[in-house]
Amino acid sequence: MKDITTFSALSEPNRLRIIELLRQGPLTVGEIAERLELRQPQASKHLRVLLEAGLVEVEAVANRRHYRLRQEPFQALDTWLESYRKVWSERFDNLDHYLQQLQRDNHQQDDVPE
Template identity: 80%
Template sequence: MDTTTFSALSEPNRLRIVELLQAGPLTVGEIAERLTLRQPQASKHLRVLLEAGLVEVQADANRRHYKLREQPFRAMDKWLDDYRRLWEERFDNLELYLQKLQAKNEDDTTN
C-alpha cells in the first residue's frame, strides 16, 4: 500500500473533496463553493490528490472536471481487508474464549 494515498487523505479538506467526488465529477469552482474554500485553496488540494493518483482531470473547453480514480481506492480496500480479516479472527477467538469462561463459571456454580 502506497503511503502517499494516506498522506493525501489525512488532510480534512482533501478527504471532504474525495467524499464530494463520490457523487461524480466536479470543477474546481464547484468544489470550492460546496466546501466554502477559496478557489486557489481547492486547486492546491486537488493538485495533491492528483499527484497522489487519487483523482484525474478531464478538460472540457476552459473547465477542468475532476473525478475519482477507482484503482487507488480498490488497492486501499484490499490492504484494509487483510486487517479486517485479522481482527475478525481475533474477535471470533475472543468470543470463543468468553463462551468457555461463561460455561466454566456456570459449571462451577451448579456444582
C-alpha cells in the same frame, strides 16, 4: 515529485471533504471551491495533491477542468483492509479474546475516519 500517499492525501480535512464531494460525481474546480467554501487557489492546490496521489483524475473541457475519483486507490485500500479482516477472524476463537474484549470496553474513543 514528492511522496504523497493515499493516507497523507486524505489526512487533510479539506481534501477529505473534496473526495467525499466527488463521490457524487465529477465536478469543476469552481464548483468544488464554491460548495466547500474554499478559495479557488486552495481548491486547485488540494486537487493537485489529490491528483499526484492518484486519487482523482482530470478531464479538460475547454476552460474548465472536471475532476473525478479514480477507482484504483480505493480498491487498493480495500485490499489492504482485507489483511486486517483476516487478523480479527483468526483471533476470534483465541484464548486472548476474552481479555481483549474486556480491555476494549475501557476504551471509548470511537472516532470515524472522517
